[in-house]
Amino acid sequence: MRFIKYAAAATLLATAPLAAAQQLSIATGGTGGTYYPYGGGLAELIGNHIEGAEAVAEVTGASVENMGLVWRGDSDLALALADTVYQAHNGTGDFEGRQLDNIRALASIYPNAVQIVTLADSGIESLSDLKGKTVSVGAPGSGTELNARALLEANGITYDDFDPRRLNFNETADAIRDGDIDAGFWSVGPPTSSIMNLATTRDIRLVGLTQEQVAKAKEAEPVFAAYKLKADLYEGMDEAVQSIGIPNVLAVSSEMDEELAYQITKVLFEQTDELIAIHPAANDTTVEFSVESTPVPFHPGALRYYEEVGAEVQDHQRP
Structure with a gap:
């Protein structure tokens, strides 16, 4: 496995020390997305604030792969899209029968935002314009591909309608820049480095969704929510663009030590400024967002923290 350089020496946090x-290991995603720097920041928080613990962020194929890594015990924590976590926990969708x-x-x-990117002069201005084109739907085993497929199929478009390519974020950006594909999907916390880099070398367009397309996507996948990409998010993006968003979940195994789970949850919400300094997506890392958005039960250690701070935990979030 390859690891990013985010291991950190442990220092004291004002909570009970771990026994040893x-x-x-934190399973993240590819280097061109948000999971990678966010997971690295979380590794720093753990190393800096939890006595007796160090962490490294692992480069992976993202959401779907990450669920298997946690389930098998090959990773201790993982970042994954809420729909992927829900399907894994319940044995539905891509996890049917397992x-x-x-x-x-x-x-x-x-929240992640589904971002559909093309070159400004491609002629692709709507979801239906992807028909007959060559389109990256995300890396194999990624939440991006799950979201792309769900969004497209909810609006009557299948992989038979275009030439699908399964590329990671950096590969997608390079292929759009070089003219090898016409468009690509990202499901990632905005802004993301691979799109930012593409926008510095080519004039790009983000393809917006209609209200009807958003409604159909939400009907197909209840974890989807309307999400507007802000103007000036990327170079040359003059207007806000309507899309959909999906929460990202920090997942662990039920077998994780309760005290460790409590300490990680505590440091996540009480040292958030350190994460924001690494990536602006952490501005949305709040207790309120977590209890509103998490589709599966919390670990007992995390639940202890939420109850300690007076958060209103939903019934389905209790083990």
Whole structure:
């Protein structure tokens, strides 16, 4: 496995120390997305504020792969899209017939936005314009592909209607820039580095969704929510663009030590400024967002923290 350089020496946090030093693995995603820097920031928080613990952020294929890593015990924590976590926990969708019933949540940490990117002069201005084109739907085993497929199929478009390519974020940006594909999907916390870099070398367009398309997507996937990409998010993006968003969940196994789960949840919400300094997506890392958005039960250690701060936990979020 490859690891980003976010391991950090442990220092004291004003909570009970762990019984022995632990090396924790955080499954993230590719280097061109938000999971990578966010997971690295979380690794720093753990190393800096939880006595006896260190962490490293692991480069992976993102959401779907990450659920398997946690389920098998190959990773201790994982970032994944809420719909992927829900399907894994309940044995539905891509996890039909293989329920990963040990999946628990520490928190929902920020919303992803589905971002459909093309070159400004491509002629692609709507979802239906993707028909007959060559389109990246995200890396194999990624939440991006799950979201792309769900959005398209909810609006009557299948992979038979275009030439699908399964590329990661950086590969998608490079292929759009080089003219090898016509458009690509990202499901990631905005802004993301791969689109930012593309926008510095080519004039790009973000393809917006209609209210009807958003409504159909929400009907197909209840975890979807309307989300507006702000103007000036990327170079040359003069107007806001309507899209959909999906919460991201920090998931662990039910077998994680309760005290460790409590300490990680506590440091996540009480040292958030350190995460914001690494990536602006952490501005949405709040207790309120977490209890509003998490679709699966919380780990008992996380639940202890939410109850301690007086959060209103929903019935389905209790183990």
